[in-house]
Amino acid sequence: MAVDPVTTSAPAPGADYVETASAAYRDILQIIETVEPRIAAATRKEIADQRDSLKLIASENYASPAVLLTMGTWLSDKYAEGTIGHRFYAGCQNVDTVETVAAEHARELFGAPYAYAQPHSGIDANLVAYWAILATRVEAPGLADAGVKNVNDLSEEGWEKLRAQLGNQRLLGMSLDAGGHLTHGFRPNISGKMFHQRSYGTDPETGLLDYDALAKAAREFKPLILVGGYSAYPRRINFAKMREIADEVGATLMVDMAHFAGLVAGKVFTGDEDPVPHAHVTTTTTHKSLRGPRGGLVLATPEYSDAVDKGCPMVLGGPLSHVMAAKAVALAEARQPAFQAYAQRVADNAKALAEGFLKRGARLVTGGTDNHIVLLDVQSFGVTGRQAESALLDSGIVTNRNSIPADPNGAWYTSGIRLGTPALTTRGFGPDEFDRVAELIVDVLAKTEPAAAASGPSKAKYSLADGTAERVHAAASELLAANPLYPGLTL
Structure with a gap:
């Protein structure tokens, strides 16, 4: 199944587009080479490596040349702290246009106010x-009683009390081993340090989110913020139920849809599965399934918009104007009908990948998927996630190890491999190709064994049966050759 040439979600470009993009990249690399040839060489090697590997990392994708080229402009040279029309630097009128267009596309694409x-x-x-939620919901202590109209007028004692109050607010998010993200309250992360934090997990038997258990935890803990969303949970979430839980305990519902934003934008997730109509605040990255540049977005209801708009200087430094421009281009691409077809293929391919594993006897967390993620439990192969990740990389298959619920190997070595379908779907892979990918992965893992280190058993070292890596890599190359990355693009 062919996808639009050169990984663009706009109507398929012709030969002129491809040659123009090729010429642009050749010129760029030649200019870089005159200053630092090692960087030019590494850049050429990166595209060669990406073309010659099965990229199954769920958080990665391939952006279009239009998106990539937008980042390499003189917009990078402009400081623009502040907000649209209210900058701390002069001469930001063009950045205002860029940010306005990016925000406009985001609002229209996701239906956000x-x-x-x-x-x-x-x-x-x-x-x-x-911080926008804290600023909106946490009142400075004694403001009204002291006749203080602005937090900036607080005494030092008042500031100390406010800092203690801000740092003692409660956050309830999905645990890391259940599929949550580091920023959802994981203790070593800043989110776990700035909040009084607790985690909710999944059903120990099914691996599925238990809304009754979540509601019970919320009633007991009474968080200020309830965080929804995931980075390694292979199922859809009912955000209408999450909003009901949040409303019952007086919490703000914040949803991190970084992983599945493309499925929301592509209308694969609608109704109760679309977080934007239900969450007070929704965050996302613009790469991953959205297929844009590396960056982020915040969507919010009107009550939180003023505080979010103060992200700079509250949390952020100067915005990356060239990346905001690339976000605008990617969001414009995602508003095209072709993107909806792409998003549906991402979900369909994930099901095909999951079925390919199951029919070959592999174990999947939750027993399958209904989003873009497949979480493979590698314990039945007798290896750790770290060993599996390395053996697959040797064989031309790029994945990442990931914790599974109640993981006996912890968050570093892990017992799982997280797989995602967005990138290879961009290349044109369909269900048949993903079934073959599952076959190749099972082949590698079945021929991988733990190896002992000098000091004893190792969770990292492994051995791969002779010839396996070469044979699987050759088979992967056949799949890749039939679905080239940036077809026609020459450097």
């Missing part, structure tokens, strides 16, 4: 959201 395009990354977007 407000969008903020400045966050540099997903963690930045989440930090902006957290």
Whole structure:
């Protein structure tokens, strides 16, 4: 099944587009080479490696040349702290246009009343959201009684009390081993340090989110913020139910849809599965399934928009204007009908990948998928996630190890492999190709064995049966050759 040439969600471009993009990249690399040839060489090697590997990392994709080229402009040279029309630097009229267009596309694409395009990354977007919620909902102690109209007029004692109050607010998010993200309250992360935090998990038998158990935890803990969303949960979430839980305990519902934003934009997730109509604040990255540049967005209801708009200088430094421009281009692409077809293929391919594993006897967390993620439990192969990840990489298959619920190997070595379908779907892979991918992965893992380190058993070292890596890599190359990355693009 062919996808639009050169990985663009707009109508398929012709030969002129491809040759123009080729010429642009050749010129760019030649210019870089005159200054630092090692960087030019590494860049050429990166595209070669990506073309010659099965990319199954769920958080990665391939952006279009239009998106990529937008980042390499003189917009990078402009400082623009502040907000649209209210900057701390002069001469920001063109950045105002860029940010306005990016926010406009985000609002229209997701049906949100407000969008903020400045966050540099997903963690930045989440930090902006957290502090905007705190700023909106946590009142400075004794303001009214002291006749103080602005927090900036607080005494030092008042500030100390406010800092203690801000740092003692409660956050309830999905645990890391259940599929949540580091920024959802994981203790070593800043989100786990700035909040009084608890985690909710999944049903120990099914691996599925238990809304009754979540509601019970929320009633007991009474969080200020209830966080929904995931980075490694292979199922859809009912955000209408999550909003009911949040409303019952007086919490703000914040949803991090960084992983599945493309499925929301592509109308695969609608109704109760679309977080935007139900959440007070929604955050996302713009890469992953959305197929844009690396960056973040915050969507919000009107009551939180003013505080979110102060993301700079509250949390962020100067916005990356060239990346905001690339976000605008990617969001414009995602508003095309072809993107909806792409998003549906991402979900269909994930089901095909899951079925390919199941019919070959592999174990999947939750027993399958209904989004873009497949979480493979590798314990039945007798290896850790770290060993599986490395053996697959040797064989031309790029994945990432990931915790599974109640993981006996912890978050570093893990017992799982997280797989995602967005990138290979962009390349044109369909259900038959993903079934073959499952076959190749099972082949590699069945021929991988733990190896002992000098000091004893190792959770990292492994051995792969002779010839397996070469044979599987050759088979992967056949699939890749039939679905080239940036077809016709020559460097």
